[in-house]
Amino acid sequence: MSKDTRSGEVVDETRRRLLAAAAGGVTVGALGTGATGGAAAEDDGTLTLVHDTHLHGRFEDAGNEAIDVARYYAVVEEFRGEYPNAAFLGNGDDLAPSVLGLEFEGEHMVEALNEMGPDAVGAGNHEFDFGVDTASERFESSEFPWVIANLLTPEGEPVPGAERWTTVEVGGHTVGVFGMGTTGFYDITDYPDDWRVLGYAEAAEAAVEALESETDFIVCASHVSSGVHETIAAVDGVDAIVGSHSGVVYEEPETIEGTTVAEFGDEFDHIGRLTFDVETGELSDWERVDLYDSEALDEDESPPESTENFTPRDVRSVDRNQPVAEIADGYLSDLEERLGQPVVESEVELNASFDNYEVETGWGNLMTDLMRGVGNLDEEIDVAVQNSGGIRSGSRYGPGELTGSDVMNILPFPNEIVVYELTGEQVRSYLERSVRPMPGDYGAQPAIQVSGVSYEWTGHDGEGQVRNVWIGGEPLDPEETYLVSTNDFVAGRSDEFVEESRVFNSGQFQGPFVKDTLDAEYDTIAPEREERMIRVDEVIEDPTVEGSEGTLTVSFGPTDAVASVVEDTYRLVAPGHGTVAASSVSAGDEVVVELAADAVVEGFDATEADALSLVGGFDPNSEHYGYETEDGEVIELPVNASYDYYELRTSLSADDVRATVGGDDGSDGDDSTDGDDSSDGDDGGDGDDGSYGSDGSDGDDGSDSGGDGGETADDTPGFGPLAGAAGVSGAAYLYEKYGASDGSDERTADE
Template identity: 40%
Template structure:
């Protein structure tokens, strides 16, 4: 699809401003920054920015250095921890080192963090206005508080937001954003644009009637546009998944460099793929990227700056950071209850397996929702990557974990629709970069899942009974999951039966307050199955112990003798008393008092246990064709096998 790059453009100058203020813009002579944004809001497709920045360190003005790229989710950090004051000091230092440098960001600045629960991202714009940003790309979390709030925040910014892929229902670029920008840096004409990830409507509060275009299509269009505008070097401020960068590099000629990402991947060195430099430096305040390109777009140098406690924070930003917390300290510090166990908000845990925190949030929704049978919480809705307790939980703790403006709702769904939602959330090997994951936390149900090749859901139980595909169940979840989140399409058309008057964060706070003390446990709600080995091959009863033999998976190189257990349909768990390898089989021994009775029922008793996978046997490779060492997920030290226990086991 072809679009006009825009008509006549005013010439703008990036003056030789103090380090850290390089985005200060003036029309040659008089016009203010607001004039530029006003033109963009009126439908200008792009804005030209030129200037006379020279180059130091022997570059002769023929290089451009890209300092990048925040991606903070509106967080500003805390004093003593990685924070925006350390980051600002490092940016100023790096911009001062070279006259050919610009500071660029790649999106996810307005939501969602503890402070943004109260400010809806306004606090972050106030900080960013003083960070010397030449241009900022947009990302999905910039729309967490709705399209109108995002447009207002873009308009309040004293730097341009680049948005090449998002359009109004009338096909116009979003107000207060620019499709592209040209910056004259010494003798180099730098062209900039932005793309966002596929499935944009499914991961943020972006209206269905607004358009989000494919990143490859947009990249081709923008590169063609910027070449015609005279850009020497073309750089993409990207907010797509890590693996999409390689697709773009292969499909788009003339794109010199990509920085940023949606995936929080941190490189040890820049990569060059099909002639395009790719730079990803992870999450804000931990790292800063510094990439120098020559006027042909070739990589001259690349550095990842790792920020630590040895960096002296910018004093003004430190004072503002402290004042920001002081302003909300009373709300943050209010105690809501106690947790007797550690609660883990790590994404690596909550995407991969059942967690105590996930169970707490799901149980709070079950408690709040009228007559709810099951509950769903998407793993991405649990933030901070921190741990809490044992000990006191504050309002700041809960709202930091659950900062989004989502209400709890209930509705009716069939068993088939629930199974579809479970299956659609599974990420599978070999494609999934972080290993097989199921991406959610649940309440009121227990299910098996597999993430190899194609997503698969095994047995599902609700309140100890097998899920009835044609049965009707009351689901409690958030309005975001029901109406927007990826993987929950089967819930979209359901009529809302009840909606909470409070958002999810306060709902969970109230649940904790009512309980006084909470101690959520792991209850086998989410059961990973890498290999189903079928029924027991043999059994014996001796001395009050039942020993069961199962075939080992062909892909196993060993077992985890500590990780075997049996599970009854009602969720009762029986730990194995002993586990041994026996040739190509594994012998699992249990206290035999009750297991024979359970195994003779209509629903088989299930046995689960860990095994070490043979990476070569699975043959999973990464995007470069290298063999992936298994297991990939940090939340699982092994793969999991499942066996079924059926008659003729008896006493």
């Protein structure tokens, strides 16, 4: 659970995740629970499935090394011993993404899984992060079958080294298992464009047709989003679906079209057990084990409570499986020798959790600022953009030392930093297209981190919208060109980044680049949030502006969307030059905001803007927005775990301000500030004194969130080489214009 720091309320994050799953299109009926069973005889007509894997190439939980693969497998072994008719099934994303995955390309996980001996594993998208050839090598070296029914070679054959489906003998029963991967494979991993991806229903029907005559029970080891399970379950003959691409934790198994569906999360926090009556195909009993660490509990925090179907297990009381532990410890020791040394000291907490989908974070600002320093181009890189799914560890770090291993866990993908020349309109298009619905379509998230640019975004109308885009402290010019740094995963999947506009290939993966830059150029860092991405849920038109005795007073009537205002959040934003915090806010029939008049004028002088935004928080009227569950219940807002409130904006014109409080008609603003400690990040530290940022904190109070986000291009990053050589005329011109540095991909017109 996370705590609302403003109200003191405790927010149940599990409930939010379940709402997201329910709103994702799954029509479900809760199953009744049964008593926990004892040891099953081999001829008692039952079948037990133990699931999931989804290990992400890790040997330890991202936030707690005591919750590890050796203890996880020890619990799996207990189930196998208690239920002789048990099959252990995985659902993929086991080889990557993680720093271990990047270093060993999945070889480490195959060795561990061979020791664990799953009966079958459904292949996920991250099995292909290092290319099909490497994936096939890992599949072929596995002593268990990998299955995926809907991915085929151009000739219609299964993925080399894998199978579309398989059969498993469990006691006296034959179990058919087929895998299913997201149809968005081309967008989220390194999967060849000419390979075939079948639709979910088509692949499931083919699997059932091949398996039903020789099996007693058919299971889908799923690596698709939760909402797709309705399509698979509608295929007659599928008895159960376990796992997903989404990492959702269900409170209990569900039925869809008579098919049992169980999703119990990912990595090492949960293990599921489902026991079926084979003759009827019905679920007779189930259990979810939740692993926790008693030594990590707060002083006033109680251990999770056991119920009929939930079994909390303190990992401190679980003995590690020694063969698996020896494998894991060997690789971790090797990794520690390579990357375990500190690279920088952080004075603030660094938020590398999935909050990066929803809000600007200090970590996002830090890494994108560094990306603007890649290479040695003749002109400064104006903007950097990073897909939030590429910030992957799901953890927070510091204050304190940040090691090389920490950085590589945050940025575990083999994604190369590249630089493109885009028009202002293309930059705007990319920012707007990146705003996407939250899972369940109730609200939106920006889904990127940025540097050099600031903008306002909203997403309540079904499509993302951005406004007031500024680059380098000046309004965006749609016809101007800007240098934009990103990674080749983003560039290869975004219409705005075309080959002819590519300026520079750095030849450097993001993780090693950020690690080496921090190590070489900084002793300490303290990145802040800096109003680079401003959420706007409501726009208030035509405020009243008055002034007296050095105070500017702005008043406006709230809309029906506003239940109450959050008084300490109001500020005037001068893009690239900081903010002016309100000195007083009161609310009645009107909202009245007071600001220091001189600071407001300085903000207009610095930006030379015709208008600036006054932004502040409000508690939303949930009835006004009308987001509902499938049962028609109004969803209490905000749902985004990273937000305690929504935000409104009203606009102050320079003419109104100057007419009210006086002041000149603007200046060049080069040396002006508004008295606030914020900056646009460009001057966050040049390395001369070995520091970066200010003494502020990241300010990210939200807990992990972000969800699956559907099967779209930027949701889940992967390895994607550039699509091909740049066009001759465009690329040759750009390389000549901007120059090439060491490590660049220099080209001539003859290539």
